[in-house]
Amino acid sequence: MRAKISIFWVEFKKGFIEQNPLFKLLVGLCSALAVSTKVENGIFMGIAVIFVLVFSNAIIALIREKIPYDVRIPIFIVVIASFVTIVDLTLKAYFQPVYERLGVWIPLIVVNCIILARAEGFAYKNPVLGSIADGFGMGLGYTVVLLVMGVIRELLGTGKIVLFEKTIISLSHFNPPLIFIMFPGAFITFGCLMALLNRYEARKKG
Amino acid sequence: MNEAYRYFLIFLGALLVYNILLIRFIALCAFFGISSQVETSIGMAMSVLFVMTMATAVSWIAWNYILHPLGVGEFLYIPVFILIIAALVQFVEMVIRKISPPLYRGMGIYLPLITTNCAVLAAATESVKPGFLKMNIAYHFSLPEALIYTIGVALGYGLVIIMFSCIRERIKTAPIPHSFKGIPIAFIIAALLSLAFMGFANLLGI
Numbered sequence: 001m002r003a004k005i006s007i008f009w010v011e012f013k014k015g016f017i018e019q020n021p022l023f024k025l026l027v028g029l030c031s032a033l034a035v036s037t038k039v040e041n042g043i044f045m046g047i048a049v050i051f052v053l054v055f056s057n058a059i060i061a062l063i064r065e066k067i068p069y070d071v072r073i074p075i076f077i078v079v080i081a082s083f084v085t086i087v088d089l090t091l092k093a094y095f096q097p098v099y100e101r102l103g104v105w106i107p108l109i110v111v112n113c114i115i116l117a118r119a120e121g122f123a124y125k126n127p128v129l130g131s132i133a134d135g136f137g138m139g140l141g142y143t144v145v146l147l148v149m150g151v152i153r154e155l156l157g158t159g160k161i162v163l164f165e166k167t168i169i170s171l172s173h174f175n176p177p178l179i180f181i182m183f184p185g186a187f188i189t190f191g192c193l194m195a196l197l198n199r200y201e202a203r204k205k206g
Numbered sequence: 207m208n209e210a211y212r213y214f215l216i217f218l219g220a221l222l223v224y225n226i227l228l229i230r231f232i233a234l235c236a237f238f239g240i241s242s243q244v245e246t247s248i249g250m251a252m253s254v255l256f257v258m259t260m261a262t263a264v265s266w267i268a269w270n271y272i273l274h275p276l277g278v279g280e281f282l283y284i285p286v287f288i289l290i291i292a293a294l295v296q297f298v299e300m301v302i303r304k305i306s307p308p309l310y311r312g313m314g315i316y317l318p319l320i321t322t323n324c325a326v327l328a329a330a331t332e333s334v335k336p337g338f339l340k341m342n343i344a345y346h347f348s349l350p351e352a353l354i355y356t357i358g359v360a361l362g363y364g365l366v367i368i369m370f371s372c373i374r375e376r377i378k379t380a381p382i383p384h385s386f387k388g389i390p391i392a393f394i395i396a397a398l399l400s401l402a403f404m405g406f407a408n409l410l411g412i
Contacts, residue, residue: 026389027235030324034231074292081285089281107284107331111324113235183229183404184397191386191393199385 004129011133020141021114022190023197028114031105032146033186040163042150044098046143048091048106050136052083053115057135060123067124076119077110084109114142145193152189157181213354215410220358223409226325227366228400233325237367238392247371251364255357257298258326261291262356265330266349279335287330295320329359370399 021027028049035041056079060067067075088106091099099106109115118138123131154161157180160170179185226232240250265287273279273286303310320326333352347355373395382391 026238029234029238030231033234074289077288077292078285081288085281085284088284104328104332107287108232108324108328110284110288111327179401183231184400186231187393187397187400191390191397194393195383195385195390198387198390202385 007130008133011130012137014134014137016137016141016144019138020145021117021138022142022145023194025114025117027117028112028142029190031108031112032142032149033190035102035105036146036149036153036186036189037157037181038154039147039150039161041098041101042143042146044091044095045102045105046139046146048087048109049112049114049142050139051087052080052109053118053135053139054132055083055135056080056115057118057123057131058128060119061126061128061131064124072120072124073116076116076124080115080119081110114138148193149186149189152193153180153185157185213351216351217354217358218410220355221362221365222403222406225362225366225403225406226328226359227363228396228403232328233323233363236323237370238389241367241371241392242374244368244371244375247367248364251360251367253320254323254325254363255360257291257295257320258329258356258360259353260294260298261287261326261330262333262352263349264290264294265334266347266352269334283331283335287334288327291320291326291330325359325363329356366399370395373399 019025022029022032031045031049035045056076059079060076084107087109091102091106118135122134126134151161155169155171157176157178159174159176161168180189220226224230227234227237236250241247268286268290269279269283273282299310333347333355370392374392377391377395386394
């Protein structure tokens with residue numbers, strides 16, 4: 001039992017820094033940059049990606065011995081597309097405003113490279129438990145970056161953070177540079193965060 | 207409004223004003239991966255134009271003649287569109303390998319990548335399935351409109367990726383801070399380019 005938990009933990013935590021999907025593997029960038037204008041979007045997108053990632057990893061790991069190598073990509077895509085459809089219809093039914101704001105990004109989870117990369121690179125070669133942990137860790141690593149970017153961009157761009165129609169933080173006497181919630185702001189924020197991470201790692205190595 | 211003028215506006219909007227890479231952040235993963243050399247960028251741009259136009263044409267027919275009349279479009283569009291794209295990519299790869307080996311050597315390695323290139327799925331979904339905002343208008347495109355929109359999107363993709371790779375080739379020799387080397391500086395360049403493309407906003411009232 002303990003061995004199982006430790007395997008779970010090892011696969012789970014690597015998604016945060018060592019192999020963070022966004023900063024280290026450079027996959028799934030598009031949605032991260034596009035939806036991180038608001039913290040709230042980040043939460044919904046993060047949950048959607050974690051859900052799809054965990055379940056598609058689990059299913060692919062379960063049937064991995066039956067999948068022929070040559071047609072693996074279409075099979076992965078069908079599995080992933082089914083879970084994305086579940087998310088798509090659920091959001092549409094219960095969270096209409098969020099669905100409208102995220103727009104085309106929900107169907108685009110299918111081609112979010114994180115999910116296909118994990119299916120191909122991990123779930124296809126590893127047992128179920130590890131794959132679930134991997135999916136969960138990668139999904140959370142993605143979500144954390146999304147939230148950090150959301151906080152930076154929403155705070156700097158609008159001067160306040162609004163979560164579920166409640167203002168959480170508000171900066172008074174601050175003239176917000178709008179650029180941060182617009183397109184270039186996403187690139188700048190992400191580039192600087194990545195440079196910071198590089199610097200931190202270079203320091204640690206000495 | 208004059209018919210030809212409207213086509214021109216759709217094309218221009220997709221090409222510049224709502225540029226798929228810099229303004230809408232779609233398809234960034236492959237963008238940063240591939241754009242370090244001009245030659246590979248040109249190959250990628252050509253393949254995207256080719257696959258994207260065909261994907262939209264086939265998806266449009268599938269939606270309007272099969273999915274929509276049968277009433278299954280709402281929950282089947284994601285798997286159907288992505289399978290169309292995957293099948294098309296495989297098909298195109300085989301045809302090119304047979305017909306023109308030199309072209310295959312130039313384009314072949316990018317073709318598998320295109321399946322997971324979100325730009326193709328995004329252009330197909332937006333221009334085919336009603337209800338997605340494109341260029342801030344949500345109406346149903348006819349086949350020629352959908353095709354013109356897609357060609358505009360694909361040319362916009364090519365324009366930016368080639369431009370970007372030229373800049374990245376030159377920046378290799380520039381003195382940049384150590385932690386910004388490689389990918390982070392590419393993000394900063396993308397931010398500046400994106401800022402420049404924002405200047406197209408409201409061009410001819412699009």
